[in-house]
Each structure stands twice: as C-alpha cells, then as structure tokens.
Amino acid sequence: MDHVETIVIGAGVIGLAIARYLARRGHEVLVLETEAAIGQHTSSRNSQVIHAGIYYPKGSDQQRLCLRGKAMLYDYCASRHVGHSRCEKLTVAPDASRVDELHDLVARGAANGVDDLYVISADEARKREPALACAGAMVSPSSGIVDAPGLMLSLLGEAQEAGAMLALNAPFLAARQVAKGFAVDVGGEEMTLTCRHLVNAAALGAWDVARGIEGLARGSIPTRNLAKGSYFSVPGASPFEALIYPMPQVGSLGVHSVQDLGGGVKFGPNMQWVDQVEYSVDPSLIPGFEAEIRAYWPGLPDGALQPESSGIRPRIWGPGDAKQEFVFQGPDVHGVDGLVQLFGFESPGLTACLAIGEHVGKMLGAKEGTRWS
Ligand SMILES: Cc1cc2nc3c(=O)[nH]c(=O)nc-3n(C[C@H](O)[C@H](O)[C@H](O)COP(=O)(O)OP(=O)(O)OC[C@H]3O[C@@H](n4cnc5c(N)ncnc54)[C@H](O)[C@@H]3O)c2cc1C
Known part of the structure; x- marks a missing residue:
C-alpha cells in the first residue's frame, strides 16, 4: 500500500493553501479532489472580495485570520502577479x-x-x-477584489513546485485508523493509501467525509x-x-x-x-x-x-440559530490523532486562505524556517 505523509481532501482555495504551506515546509502532501478540475465549488462561486475584517466577533478566529489573511493576500498577489485591485x-x-x-x-x-x-x-x-x-x-x-481562479492556480503551482501532488477525479470514500495514521480509500482509480495526517478541507462535502472516517465520534460532527x-x-x-x-x-x-x-x-x-x-x-x-x-x-x-x-x-448554524464562526477541529475536539477537520468555512475564507493554510500547517506541526518558508 502506498504511503504519503499528509492527505488533504479538497482542492478549493483553502485545501490548496494548506497543501502549499505544508509542502513548502518539507511535508509530503497529496491533495485529493473529487472533480476533474480544482476550485469548481465555493472558491469560484463567490464575490471575490478581499474583506477588511470589520464585522467578525472581536478575538474570533474569523477576525484574526481575516486581518492576517488580508495582509498576506495583498502581498502574495502583488509578488506573484495574481490579478487583484x-x-x-x-x-x-x-x-x-x-x-x-x-x-x-x-x-x-x-x-x-x-x-x-x-x-x-x-x-x-x-x-x-x-x-x-x-x-x-x-x-x-x-477592501478589494481578487481573481480567485488565478489565485488557486498560483497556489497549486507553488505547492507542486515544492513537491505536493494533486489527484483529480479522486474522491475520498472512507478512512480507517491504522498504526500511526489512516488507511484511506480513494474512488476513481480505486486505490487505498496510508497517511500520517488527514486534513478534511472538503467544504460542502466535509460532513460526508467526516461520516466516512471510521471511529470518529459522530457527536463531534456539527450540523x-x-x-x-x-x-x-x-x-x-x-x-x-x-x-x-x-x-x-x-x-x-x-x-x-x-x-x-x-x-x-x-x-x-x-x-x-x-x-x-x-x-x-x-x-x-x-x-x-x-x-x-x-x-x-x-x-x-x-x-x-x-x-x-x-x-x-x-x-454550522441554521435558521433561528445565533451566527457561529467556522471551526478547526483537531484531536483536542474529536480525539483522533493526526486528523484536522474544517467546518463552516464561509466568508472570509477566500480572504483568509493563506492565514488558514498557515494555521492548519501549525496544527500539524509544520515548522517555520524550513526549506521554502
Ligand atoms: C456566495 C458566497 C460569497 C462569498 N464571498 C466571499 C468573498 O467575497 N470573500 C471571501 O473572502 N470569501 C467569500 N466567500 C467564502 C469563500 O468562497 C469560501 O470560504 C472559500 O472559497 C472556501 O474554500 P474551500 O476550499 O473550503 O471550499 P471549496 O472551494 O468548496 O473546496 C472544497 C473542495 O472539496 C472537494 N470535495 C468535496 N468532497 C470531496 C471528497 N469526498 N473527496 C475529494 N474532494 C472533495 C470539492 O469538489 C471542492 O473542490 C463566499 C462564499 C459564498 C458561498
């Protein structure tokens, strides 16, 4: 069975930013994407606005990551010639x-x-x-605007340059916990891979992915x-x-x-x-x-x-509920070593993508100052 250090599920702007961050710090990364191309869902179906960060609750992850992500995104777009204004x-x-x-x-x-x-x-x-x-x-x-498809292509290019791999038409089907990681069943070519870390960045598909992880407490999966x-x-x-x-x-x-x-x-x-x-x-x-x-x-x-x-x-909140911010779930929440899940990543997920990549990378122990940082 082939082994890879980290599998990221989902090639939207957030999965790609996570893969780029990890790969540039020496991690071996495979991105699984169910569609035939990257960024076919939320990341290419939004306002493309770079948000200032005015409205998010003070001290929340949304506010902190929006502010940091906005600064990182303007720098990134300027230095990589990604369209923005x-x-x-x-x-x-x-x-x-x-x-x-x-x-x-x-x-x-x-x-x-x-x-x-x-x-x-x-x-x-x-x-x-x-x-x-x-x-x-x-x-x-x-506040500004960014070319989201151009941004995703740039993130993918840099992730691949640093060694990350992308598998298209490759839906995550299920995972089982094995010694030091997971055995992951992948559709399309129908294969099973093992990995040490598993990142669920499937956005609208994140709930199905979570339900496919054997041994994950169902109570940890939000509505x-x-x-x-x-x-x-x-x-x-x-x-x-x-x-x-x-x-x-x-x-x-x-x-x-x-x-x-x-x-x-x-x-x-x-x-x-x-x-x-x-x-x-x-x-x-x-x-x-x-x-x-x-x-x-x-x-x-x-x-x-x-x-x-x-x-x-x-x-993760519905009609009649108080608004809730997006959540990162690590082992402290669900008890599964090596698993990070992202739920509810609505706005400002595009603005904050680089800061989210950094945040998840740090949750997985990626170190600053290594190879490509
Ligand atoms: C209407 C709207 C307007 C918005 N406007 C803004 C804005 O102006 N500014 C801003 O900052 N943010 C905005 N956002 C939020 C932003 O678009 C999202 O936060 C961001 O795009 C989420 O990226 P993602 O990678 O998590 O999701 P996605 O782009 O949806 O990526 C998830 C990927 O996972 C894949 N996937 C799903 N299931 C599986 C599986 N089983 N196996 C493998 N792959 C799988 C999907 O095919 C998809 O490619 C807006 C969102 C919406 C809906």
Missing part, C-alpha cells in the same frame, strides 16, 4: 436615519483592528460615484446547513469604481455590487436556506434584486438583470 468599499446608508449607524460601524471596525475606516457625506459619495444614491457612506480603503447565494449581472461596464454594499444584515452582507477585474459587474449574493447543493439561478428573484439594487443605484435599467451564478455557504 484595492478598489475600496463604500457601505451606504439609504436615508438620513441610518447615518449614525455608519459611525457605529467605524467604531466596530476600529475595535477589530481595522483602523482606516471613515464616513463621507452624500455629496462626497456622489462626487466619487456619480451613479450612487445614498445619505452617506463608510469608506473601507483596505450541516446550506445557505445559497445567487448573483445577477448587467451587460456592459460597472457603474461604480468601488464595491458598493448596503447596510449589513443578519447572516449576510446584503446584495452588493462587485466588479470583476475586467470592468464588468455583478450583484449579489442573496441568502436562501437550501437542502442540497444545486447551483441554478432562479429568475423569479429578479424583482427582489431590482428593489435592493435600486436603493443605491436608481439608474438600474428595467429588464437589465441576467442570472449570473450562485454559490453555497457551508454553515
């Missing part, structure tokens, strides 16, 4: 009664270590963005909830230079305007609890989207919105 974000108050809340958001951001936020008047906002309607806006200078977000686009160039966000809502940052690096624009995502992973975009959502978008862009032409894409947030 520090285009700024405006969070807009729809009427005068909400302007005070913008100042509250500035204070909340500052408490979270985002100390460059400031509020501008409606006139100043219109000077910057002539198409925008608002009563005032909060500017986030460190799976799926929150779908759809996007609509308009033809032509973006009406805005910056990202435009409405005031934040519970469980979602609201239908925002997000431009791509080619100058086009899409609007979304909304939030719908769903039971299965299914990515069609329902045109009957258009009237609701039009109403939300026209609150800040009255010039949206009738009939312009076209279904664009959707993504699904893997969540």
Whole structure:
C-alpha cells in the first residue's frame, strides 16, 4: 500500500493553501479532489472580495485570520502577479436615519483592528460615484477584489513546485485508523493509501467525509446547513469604481455590487436556506434584486438583470440559530490523532486562505524556517 505523509481532501482555495504551506515546509502532501478540475465549488462561486475584517466577533478566529489573511493576500498577489485591485468599499446608508449607524460601524471596525475606516457625506459619495444614491457612506480603503481562479492556480503551482501532488477525479470514500495514521480509500482509480495526517478541507462535502472516517465520534460532527447565494449581472461596464454594499444584515452582507477585474459587474449574493447543493439561478428573484439594487443605484435599467451564478455557504448554524464562526477541529475536539477537520468555512475564507493554510500547517506541526518558508 502506498504511503504519503499528509492527505488533504479538497482542492478549493483553502485545501490548496494548506497543501502549499505544508509542502513548502518539507511535508509530503497529496491533495485529493473529487472533480476533474480544482476550485469548481465555493472558491469560484463567490464575490471575490478581499474583506477588511470589520464585522467578525472581536478575538474570533474569523477576525484574526481575516486581518492576517488580508495582509498576506495583498502581498502574495502583488509578488506573484495574481490579478487583484484595492478598489475600496463604500457601505451606504439609504436615508438620513441610518447615518449614525455608519459611525457605529467605524467604531466596530476600529475595535477589530481595522483602523482606516471613515464616513463621507452624500455629496462626497456622489462626487466619487456619480451613479450612487445614498445619505452617506463608510469608506473601507483596505477592501478589494481578487481573481480567485488565478489565485488557486498560483497556489497549486507553488505547492507542486515544492513537491505536493494533486489527484483529480479522486474522491475520498472512507478512512480507517491504522498504526500511526489512516488507511484511506480513494474512488476513481480505486486505490487505498496510508497517511500520517488527514486534513478534511472538503467544504460542502466535509460532513460526508467526516461520516466516512471510521471511529470518529459522530457527536463531534456539527450540523450541516446550506445557505445559497445567487448573483445577477448587467451587460456592459460597472457603474461604480468601488464595491458598493448596503447596510449589513443578519447572516449576510446584503446584495452588493462587485466588479470583476475586467470592468464588468455583478450583484449579489442573496441568502436562501437550501437542502442540497444545486447551483441554478432562479429568475423569479429578479424583482427582489431590482428593489435592493435600486436603493443605491436608481439608474438600474428595467429588464437589465441576467442570472449570473450562485454559490453555497457551508454553515454550522441554521435558521433561528445565533451566527457561529467556522471551526478547526483537531484531536483536542474529536480525539483522533493526526486528523484536522474544517467546518463552516464561509466568508472570509477566500480572504483568509493563506492565514488558514498557515494555521492548519501549525496544527500539524509544520515548522517555520524550513526549506521554502
Ligand atoms: C456566495 C458566497 C460569497 C462569498 N464571498 C466571499 C468573498 O467575497 N470573500 C471571501 O473572502 N470569501 C467569500 N466567500 C467564502 C469563500 O468562497 C469560501 O470560504 C472559500 O472559497 C472556501 O474554500 P474551500 O476550499 O473550503 O471550499 P471549496 O472551494 O468548496 O473546496 C472544497 C473542495 O472539496 C472537494 N470535495 C468535496 N468532497 C470531496 C471528497 N469526498 N473527496 C475529494 N474532494 C472533495 C470539492 O469538489 C471542492 O473542490 C463566499 C462564499 C459564498 C458561498
């Protein structure tokens, strides 16, 4: 039976960042991916926004990893020529009664270590963005956008350069605990491999993977909830230079305007609890989207919105629950030596991917200062 030191399940942006981190510190890594290509799920079905880190609970992993990940990501993209733009974000108050809340958001951001936020008047906002309607806006200078597919290709290239291997069409099926590690059944070519460390970074598939690990206490597996977000686009160039966000809502940052690096624009995502992973975009959502978008862009032409894409947030909290942050589960949680599981990695998972790779690498004992760090 072939042996590899570490198997990472899932070639999304997080699995690839973990593989890169480990490989560059001398670990032998194999990434298993069930699809025929990398990044076909959450990592290529999102807003591609580099988040500033304003809203996450102070002291939480989400907040800490978002701030560190944002800095790492800007450095990474600049040094590797991955497409990105520090285009700024405006969070807009729809009427005068909400302007005070913008100042509250500035204070909340500052408490979270985002100390460059400031509020501008409606006139100043219109000077910057002539198409925008608002009563005032909060500017986030460190928000931006990144080319997520380009980022994943770069992470994969660097992981492979450092010796990591990628197996496509290779779904994780099951694992058994054996002396000093795991025996892992892999579909596709139908093989069994052994490994010392197993990392479950399968995102929407993480629950099925966990249930396939023999001997793992079922009580340690959180409940799976799926929150779908759809996007609509308009033809032509973006009406805005910056990202435009409405005031934040519970469980979602609201239908925002997000431009791509080619100058086009899409609007979304909304939030719908769903039971299965299914990515069609329902045109009957258009009237609701039009109403939300026209609150800040009255010039949206009738009939312009076209279904664009959707993504699904893997969540460990569901309807009626308090919002919960994503979790890393090591042996202290589930008692299985050598196993790290990631659950609920919704936003800011893209922004934080490099910091998450570093965090998981350290959980597995990868050392700084080795070969490629
Ligand atoms: C609508 C939406 C908008 C978002 N916007 C942003 C944003 O603007 N900024 C931001 O920072 N974050 C954003 N996020 C969050 C971000 O996209 C995710 O946190 C991140 O992409 C998660 O990466 P991942 O690698 O965990 O997941 P994925 O990309 O889903 O990767 C998991 C991989 O595991 C594979 N897999 C599953 N099961 C198996 C198996 N059994 N065997 C082998 N492989 C398997 C899958 O095929 C997949 O390739 C958004 C998310 C959504 C849904």
